[in-house]
Amino acid sequence: ETGVTQTPRHLVMGMTNKKSLKCEQHLGHNAMYWYKQSAKKPLELMFVYNFKEQTENNSVPSRFSPECPNSSHLFLHLHTLQPEDSALYLCASSPPGMGLAGGGEQFFGPGTRLTVL
Amino acid sequence: GQNIDQPTEMTATEGAIVQINCTYQTSGFNGLFWYQQHAGEAPTFLSYNVLDGLEEKGRFSSFLSRSKGYSYLLLKELQMKDSASYLCASMDSNYQLIWGAGTKLIIKP
Numbered sequence: 001e002t003g004v005t006q007t008p009r010h011l012v013m014g015m016t017n018k019k020s021l022k023c024e025q026h027l028g029h030n031a032m033y034w035y036k037q038s039a040k041k042p043l044e045l046m047f048v049y050n051f052k053e054q055t056e057n058n059s060v061p062s063r064f065s066p067e068c069p070n071s072s073h074l075f076l077h078l079h080t081l082q083p084e085d086s087a088l089y090l091c092a093s094s095p096p097g098m099g100l101a102g103g104g105e106q107f108f109g110p111g112t113r114l115t116v117l
Numbered sequence: 118g119q120n121i122d123q124p125t126e127m128t129a130t131e132g133a134i135v136q137i138n139c140t141y142q143t144s145g146f147n148g149l150f151w152y153q154q155h156a157g158e159a160p161t162f163l164s165y166n167v168l169d170g171l172e173e174k175g176r177f178s179s180f181l182s183r184s185k186g187y188s189y190l191l192l193k194e195l196q197m198k199d200s201a202s203y204l205c206a207s208m209d210s211n212y213q214l215i216w217g218a219g220t221k222l223i224i225k226p
Binding site for chain 1: 121125150157158159160161162165204206213214215216217218219
Protein backbone atom coordinates (compact mmCIF):
# COMPACT_ATOMS: atom_id res chain seq x y z
CA GLU A 1 0.00 0.00 0.00
CA THR A 2 1.49 3.30 -1.11
CA GLY A 3 -1.33 5.55 0.08
CA VAL A 4 -2.48 6.23 -3.47
CA THR A 5 -5.63 4.51 -4.70
CA GLN A 6 -7.03 4.26 -8.19
CA THR A 7 -10.41 3.14 -9.48
CA PRO A 8 -11.36 1.23 -11.44
CA ARG A 9 -8.52 -1.28 -11.59
CA HIS A 10 -9.69 -2.59 -14.95
CA LEU A 11 -11.75 -0.88 -17.65
CA VAL A 12 -12.91 -2.04 -21.04
CA MET A 13 -14.53 0.56 -23.25
CA GLY A 14 -15.60 1.10 -26.81
CA MET A 15 -14.29 3.94 -28.91
CA THR A 16 -17.51 5.91 -28.52
CA ASN A 17 -17.76 5.59 -24.74
CA LYS A 18 -17.02 8.20 -22.12
CA LYS A 19 -15.45 7.07 -18.88
CA SER A 20 -13.40 8.53 -16.04
CA LEU A 21 -10.47 7.27 -14.02
CA LYS A 22 -10.15 8.33 -10.41
CA CYS A 23 -7.10 8.76 -8.22
CA GLU A 24 -7.02 9.61 -4.54
CA GLN A 25 -4.19 10.25 -2.10
CA HIS A 26 -4.28 11.13 1.57
CA LEU A 27 -0.56 11.58 2.03
CA GLY A 28 -0.70 15.35 2.18
CA HIS A 29 1.15 15.64 -1.11
CA ASN A 30 0.82 18.71 -3.27
CA ALA A 31 1.72 17.30 -6.68
CA MET A 32 -0.19 14.66 -8.62
CA TYR A 33 0.62 13.02 -11.93
CA TRP A 34 -0.95 10.90 -14.65
CA TYR A 35 1.30 8.48 -16.50
CA LYS A 36 0.67 6.06 -19.35
CA GLN A 37 2.57 2.76 -19.23
CA SER A 38 2.66 0.59 -22.34
CA ALA A 39 4.43 -2.74 -22.56
CA LYS A 40 8.20 -2.44 -22.91
CA LYS A 41 8.04 1.35 -23.17
CA PRO A 42 9.09 4.04 -20.71
CA LEU A 43 6.51 5.63 -18.50
CA GLU A 44 4.98 8.54 -20.39
CA LEU A 45 4.15 11.56 -18.30
CA MET A 46 0.77 12.92 -19.35
CA PHE A 47 -0.22 15.61 -16.87
CA VAL A 48 1.13 17.21 -13.71
CA TYR A 49 -0.85 19.15 -11.15
CA ASN A 50 0.80 21.15 -8.40
CA PHE A 51 -1.44 22.66 -5.73
CA LYS A 52 -4.41 21.90 -8.02
CA GLU A 53 -2.92 23.86 -10.90
CA GLN A 54 -1.93 22.06 -14.07
CA THR A 55 1.76 22.64 -14.66
CA GLU A 56 2.47 20.13 -17.41
CA ASN A 57 0.57 18.82 -20.41
CA ASN A 58 2.92 16.75 -22.47
CA SER A 59 1.20 17.05 -25.84
CA VAL A 60 -1.56 14.71 -24.80
CA PRO A 61 -4.49 14.35 -27.24
CA SER A 62 -7.63 16.19 -26.23
CA ARG A 63 -9.52 12.92 -25.89
CA PHE A 64 -7.80 12.77 -22.47
CA SER A 65 -9.03 15.48 -20.12
CA PRO A 66 -7.66 15.80 -16.57
CA GLU A 67 -9.42 17.33 -13.62
CA CYS A 68 -8.03 18.14 -10.18
CA PRO A 69 -10.78 19.43 -7.86
CA ASN A 70 -8.51 19.44 -4.80
CA SER A 71 -5.03 18.34 -3.84
CA SER A 72 -6.22 14.86 -2.84
CA HIS A 73 -8.16 13.89 -5.95
CA LEU A 74 -7.30 13.60 -9.60
CA PHE A 75 -9.46 12.45 -12.48
CA LEU A 76 -8.76 11.51 -16.06
CA HIS A 77 -11.80 11.83 -18.30
CA LEU A 78 -11.75 9.68 -21.41
CA HIS A 79 -13.80 10.06 -24.58
CA THR A 80 -13.60 8.73 -28.14
CA LEU A 81 -10.44 6.80 -27.39
CA GLN A 82 -8.49 4.74 -29.90
CA PRO A 83 -7.30 1.13 -29.56
CA GLU A 84 -3.71 2.39 -29.27
CA ASP A 85 -4.73 4.12 -26.04
CA SER A 86 -4.98 0.71 -24.39
CA ALA A 87 -2.39 0.72 -21.60
CA LEU A 88 -1.89 0.89 -17.85
CA TYR A 89 -2.68 4.35 -16.53
CA LEU A 90 -0.81 5.20 -13.37
CA CYS A 91 -1.46 8.00 -10.95
CA ALA A 92 1.28 9.25 -8.66
CA SER A 93 1.76 11.92 -6.03
CA SER A 94 4.78 13.56 -4.47
CA PRO A 95 5.39 15.73 -1.43
CA PRO A 96 6.54 19.34 -1.46
CA GLY A 97 10.15 19.32 -2.47
CA MET A 98 12.26 20.17 -5.41
CA GLY A 99 11.07 22.71 -7.91
CA LEU A 100 7.66 24.01 -8.84
CA ALA A 101 6.44 20.66 -10.02
CA GLY A 102 6.97 19.03 -6.66
CA GLY A 103 9.43 16.47 -7.88
CA GLY A 104 11.15 14.09 -5.57
CA GLU A 105 10.04 10.64 -4.67
CA GLN A 106 6.76 9.73 -6.30
CA PHE A 107 4.22 7.41 -4.78
CA PHE A 108 2.25 5.42 -7.32
CA GLY A 109 -1.20 3.94 -7.31
CA PRO A 110 -1.78 0.41 -8.63
CA GLY A 111 -3.01 1.70 -11.98
CA THR A 112 -6.03 1.21 -14.18
CA ARG A 113 -5.63 -1.37 -16.93
CA LEU A 114 -7.53 0.17 -19.86
CA THR A 115 -8.58 -1.75 -22.94
CA VAL A 116 -10.17 0.12 -25.84
CA LEU A 117 -12.07 -2.05 -28.28
CA GLY B 118 17.06 14.87 -26.69
CA GLN B 119 16.46 13.12 -23.43
CA ASN B 120 17.17 9.44 -23.21
CA ILE B 121 17.44 6.71 -20.61
CA ASP B 122 18.95 3.35 -21.56
CA GLN B 123 18.78 0.16 -19.55
CA PRO B 124 18.77 -3.51 -20.55
CA THR B 125 15.40 -4.99 -21.41
CA GLU B 126 15.79 -8.20 -19.48
CA MET B 127 18.27 -9.94 -17.19
CA THR B 128 18.35 -13.35 -15.58
CA ALA B 129 20.11 -14.25 -12.33
CA THR B 130 20.22 -17.09 -9.82
CA GLU B 131 18.75 -17.05 -6.34
CA GLY B 132 21.42 -16.10 -3.80
CA ALA B 133 23.64 -14.43 -6.38
CA ILE B 134 24.41 -10.76 -7.13
CA VAL B 135 23.14 -8.80 -10.13
CA GLN B 136 23.96 -5.33 -11.40
CA ILE B 137 21.46 -3.42 -13.52
CA ASN B 138 23.01 -0.57 -15.49
CA CYS B 139 21.42 2.67 -16.61
CA THR B 140 22.80 5.48 -18.75
CA TYR B 141 21.03 8.78 -19.01
CA GLN B 142 21.03 11.97 -21.06
CA THR B 143 18.68 14.64 -19.79
CA SER B 144 18.32 18.40 -20.01
CA GLY B 145 19.86 19.24 -16.67
CA PHE B 146 20.13 16.79 -13.82
CA ASN B 147 18.55 16.76 -10.38
CA GLY B 148 19.12 13.19 -9.37
CA LEU B 149 18.68 9.57 -10.41
CA PHE B 150 15.89 7.34 -9.12
CA TRP B 151 15.40 3.59 -9.11
CA TYR B 152 11.96 2.04 -8.73
CA GLN B 153 10.84 -1.57 -8.45
CA GLN B 154 7.65 -2.74 -10.14
CA HIS B 155 6.22 -6.21 -9.64
CA ALA B 156 3.92 -7.46 -12.36
CA GLY B 157 0.48 -5.92 -12.03
CA GLU B 158 1.54 -3.61 -9.21
CA ALA B 159 2.54 0.01 -8.69
CA PRO B 160 6.17 1.09 -9.02
CA THR B 161 7.73 1.59 -5.60
CA PHE B 162 10.69 3.79 -4.74
CA LEU B 163 14.03 2.09 -4.11
CA SER B 164 16.73 4.75 -4.18
CA TYR B 165 17.76 8.27 -5.05
CA ASN B 166 21.28 9.45 -5.92
CA VAL B 167 22.28 13.02 -6.64
CA LEU B 168 25.95 12.89 -5.63
CA ASP B 169 28.59 10.61 -7.09
CA GLY B 170 29.17 7.39 -5.26
CA LEU B 171 27.48 4.40 -3.78
CA GLU B 172 24.40 4.45 -1.57
CA GLU B 173 23.76 1.22 0.31
CA LYS B 174 20.40 0.21 1.66
CA GLY B 175 20.29 -3.35 2.90
CA ARG B 176 20.61 -5.84 0.04
CA PHE B 177 20.22 -3.06 -2.52
CA SER B 178 22.83 -0.45 -3.45
CA SER B 179 22.76 2.27 -6.07
CA PHE B 180 25.72 3.99 -7.70
CA LEU B 181 25.98 7.23 -9.63
CA SER B 182 28.63 8.79 -11.82
CA ARG B 183 27.43 12.19 -13.00
CA SER B 184 30.40 12.76 -15.28
CA LYS B 185 29.62 9.53 -17.13
CA GLY B 186 25.84 9.84 -17.05
CA TYR B 187 25.76 6.38 -15.53
CA SER B 188 24.09 4.60 -12.67
CA TYR B 189 23.66 1.04 -11.54
CA LEU B 190 21.48 -0.83 -9.10
CA LEU B 191 23.18 -3.70 -7.30
CA LEU B 192 21.08 -6.44 -5.77
CA LYS B 193 22.79 -8.90 -3.43
CA GLU B 194 21.66 -12.24 -2.01
CA LEU B 195 18.92 -12.44 -4.58
CA GLN B 196 15.57 -13.80 -3.50
CA MET B 197 12.73 -15.06 -5.67
CA LYS B 198 10.65 -12.06 -4.61
CA ASP B 199 13.18 -9.79 -6.32
CA SER B 200 11.77 -10.91 -9.67
CA ALA B 201 10.34 -7.64 -10.96
CA SER B 202 10.98 -4.81 -13.37
CA TYR B 203 13.47 -2.17 -12.26
CA LEU B 204 12.90 1.32 -13.58
CA CYS B 205 15.62 3.93 -13.86
CA ALA B 206 14.56 7.59 -13.99
CA SER B 207 16.53 10.82 -14.23
CA MET B 208 15.14 14.09 -12.93
CA ASP B 209 15.71 16.89 -15.41
CA SER B 210 16.13 20.62 -14.92
CA ASN B 211 12.35 21.03 -14.68
CA TYR B 212 12.23 18.46 -11.87
CA GLN B 213 10.39 16.04 -14.13
CA LEU B 214 11.27 12.36 -14.14
CA ILE B 215 12.46 10.95 -17.46
CA TRP B 216 11.98 7.20 -17.37
CA GLY B 217 13.73 4.23 -18.88
CA ALA B 218 11.68 1.34 -20.26
CA GLY B 219 12.62 -0.83 -17.31
CA THR B 220 14.70 -3.97 -16.86
CA LYS B 221 12.79 -7.16 -16.26
CA LEU B 222 14.76 -9.25 -13.78
CA ILE B 223 14.10 -12.97 -13.73
CA ILE B 224 15.37 -14.94 -10.75
CA LYS B 225 15.90 -18.66 -11.17
CA PRO B 226 16.21 -21.15 -8.31
